Structure formats: structure tokens, C-alpha cells
Amino acid sequence: MDVVSDAISAVRVGRPSSQRVRIGGSWCTRLAPYEGAGFHVVLEGGCWVLPDGGEPVALGAGDAVLLPHGAGHVLADAPVDTEGLARAVPFERWSDGTVERPLLTAAHEGRPVVEMLCGKYRLDRSHVHPLLAELPPLVHLPHRAESSPELRAAIGLLGHEAGERLPGSGVALPSLLDLLLVYMIRSWAAVSTAGTWPAALGDPVTATALRALHTDPAAPWTIDRLAAEAGVSRPTLARRFTALVGRPPMAYLTWWRLTRAAALLRDTPDPLASVARRVGYSTPYALSHAFRREFGTTPGQYRAGRAAATAD
Known part of the structure; x- marks a missing residue:
């Protein structure tokens, strides 16, 4: 085993969960702090992630973002002020239909549409490896031509698998989500100039x-x-x-x-x-x-x- 694999294996519990969400117009939803790690992958369009206590980050198509320490955050179609943050709908109510939201097609009245994969990894934080502890509160991995081809390939496969009810998807999707976590941490280590563990691995x-x-x-x-x-x-x-x-x-x-x-x-x-x-x-x-x-x-x-x- 290698350090990254062992660091993940030591804390990972159960299977990751994910939801594919398609939304347009004006919207704002809040995800509460979580005893694990959260992630979002933008498959189409763009949106903003506003981490608690941090600066807003714009996400575009192909971008991935990892919140390795389970920080609470807001997703929205645009940056919002404090009053807007207070009105953000809890993600659980927003995603399961308890609160109505417009599910749009790409051609719906010309409005911008965002489609993304939102999910969580369950982690046992009682003995976190220092490599994972060193990760920043939010890891933004933008889609660039020179960025990790493995990460971009995994995002493409996830977009296909999450959108189709194909035979074997119950096995394929959790495996791809596990792969996504490895690639996100690997990509962070490859470009990070902060912390000691990227230097240790290099x-x-x-x-x-x-x-x-x-x-x-x-x-x-x-x-x-x-x-x-x-x-x-x-x-x-x-x-x-x-x-x-x-x-x-x-x-x-x-x-x-x-x-x-x-x-x-x-x-x-x-x-x-x-x-x-x-x-x-x-x-x-x-x-x-x-x-x-x-x-x-x-x-x-x-x-x-x-x-x-x-x-x-």
C-alpha cells in the first residue's frame, strides 16, 4: 500500500453517497457541517460554493471541489449576501422535493442551467492521518487542459454513470466515487505549495x-x-x-x-x-x-x- 491509499483506508467508513442535481434560475441551498468529507462535481453550467468562514469560489463545468473536513457551505447560482445566506434552503429538503425547485431542461426559456453531482464520504475522524489533516478546508480543482487527465476521466465517467440506470451501476458508481477521492487528493498534492506532506511524498x-x-x-x-x-x-x-x-x-x-x-x-x-x-x-x-x-x-x-x- 502507499501513503495516500492507507490514509484514506484508515478513516473511510461505509460507502460514499451522491445525488445528481439539475437546477436553473435563481437558487440557494445550504449543506450543514458533516462528520466526513463533502464533494461537488459540476457536470454542466456553473455555480458558486460559499464555505462557512471562507471566500466564495466560482465553479465551472468540469470543476471538482472537495471539503475534506466536512465544513458547512452554501451552493448558489451567484454570490449572496448575509441575508441571502440566512434564507438558504437546507439541501436535504431542497434535493428531495420537500421544497419546490424548478427542474429544468437545457432549453428552458434560455435560463442558465447547472447540473452537478453532490455527495459525501463517511469518515472516522478519531485517527486521521496527518496527510488528510493537512488538507485545507476547501480544495478547488478547476477543469483545465493541463490538469490531471485521470481526474478529468473520472469526472466524465461519473457524469455518465450517475445519469444512466445501467446494469451494474450500483457497483460502478461507489467505486468511481472512491476513485474520485483518490484523484482529488493526488491532484491537490501535485500542485500544493503549502504544508509538508506534498513535499514528503515528493x-x-x-x-x-x-x-x-x-x-x-x-x-x-x-x-x-x-x-x-x-x-x-x-x-x-x-x-x-x-x-x-x-x-x-x-x-x-x-x-x-x-x-x-x-x-x-x-x-x-x-x-x-x-x-x-x-x-x-x-x-x-x-x-x-x-x-x-x-x-x-x-x-x-x-x-x-x-x-x-x-x-x-
Whole structure:
């Protein structure tokens, strides 16, 4: 596994949800803060997204926007003032027909029409990887000829799949939404000039060490073995890794092993002994001791609490 895939897998819960919306004229709808990540993909036309506490952002056809921390926001046909924001219709009522809105065809009286895919990813934020924590409140990925061809291809496939009731769409659409999340984060990392994680993933020494730790976290890693894997001396690895990742290599490994253990406790029925072996601990007791020191709770208590949260 690689860092981006593991960072997503560690927090993702259940399946993403989405709705295809087509609207024209004057409109304004609000999406409340969410314990997950929200996204919008504009398939046709244009609109504005107004994040809570942030500046309005214009979206055009082919644009994608990710709200990785679930920030509340407003979607509208144009920027609106404070009074207009207060009148924004809740998205749930607006999208399910509780509040009437005009569903238009592209030729409806010549009015501008916007068609978009709006959705959410469910995330367990109890142990977020620092790569995801470093994402800004809103990631705008405009459609440009030089932008990620993979992202543009995924948006095109999503537009087709979400608009047609085709055989297998129940499997295809969630898979494409998962792919969209990966491509949005990858595209952000490729162009971001802020934060340390894009630099960490772009540094050959640090990236090689991270890849090794994520590929086999249960291996008996030492700083010497990891330095040899990265092809540098111990001091060089320690200096570059710590500067870019924010903690020394072995401290990061311990944190990642325990984070993986938390994900396995949440997502699988595997016994504690099996979880311990999979993340590099020789005994359940050793894992329990480290887990409690890191997260302030026992593995059993954590598993029970996450099961109750999921049931709710």
C-alpha cells in the first residue's frame, strides 16, 4: 500500500453517497457541517460554493471541489449576501422535493442551467492521518487542459454513470466515487505549495521510507534497515524524514501500526491476537499496552465504541 491509499483506508467508513442535481434560475441551498468529507462535481453550467468562514469560489463545468473536513457551505447560482445566506434552503429538503425547485431542461426559456453531482464520504475522524489533516478546508480543482487527465476521466465517467440506470451501476458508481477521492487528493498534492506532506511524498528518500513502512508495517523495522532501504545513512534519513513528516521514522511507525490496529478493530471481527500480528506486535498484551498509551483506551473498549457509533 502507499501513503495516500492507507490514509484514506484508515478513516473511510461505509460507502460514499451522491445525488445528481439539475437546477436553473435563481437558487440557494445550504449543506450543514458533516462528520466526513463533502464533494461537488459540476457536470454542466456553473455555480458558486460559499464555505462557512471562507471566500466564495466560482465553479465551472468540469470543476471538482472537495471539503475534506466536512465544513458547512452554501451552493448558489451567484454570490449572496448575509441575508441571502440566512434564507438558504437546507439541501436535504431542497434535493428531495420537500421544497419546490424548478427542474429544468437545457432549453428552458434560455435560463442558465447547472447540473452537478453532490455527495459525501463517511469518515472516522478519531485517527486521521496527518496527510488528510493537512488538507485545507476547501480544495478547488478547476477543469483545465493541463490538469490531471485521470481526474478529468473520472469526472466524465461519473457524469455518465450517475445519469444512466445501467446494469451494474450500483457497483460502478461507489467505486468511481472512491476513485474520485483518490484523484482529488493526488491532484491537490501535485500542485500544493503549502504544508509538508506534498513535499514528503515528493522527496525520494522520505517517500521510499514511507512506502516501505506502509507496504509492510509488521516487519521488524530498525532505523538501520530503513536507511538501507532508502539508500542513505541513518542521520540523513532521520533528518529528512523528521523534517518533512513531523516525527522520527520509528515514532511514525509506532503511530501508524496503532492507527492500522484501530482500523482493523473497527472494520473486522478479527481477534486481538490476529490484529496484533498484522501490525507488528508479538502479543495482544503488547498491542493493548501501546494502544492504551497512544489513544487512552483499550482495544476492546475502542472496538465496542466504534461499533456503537456505526450502529447509530
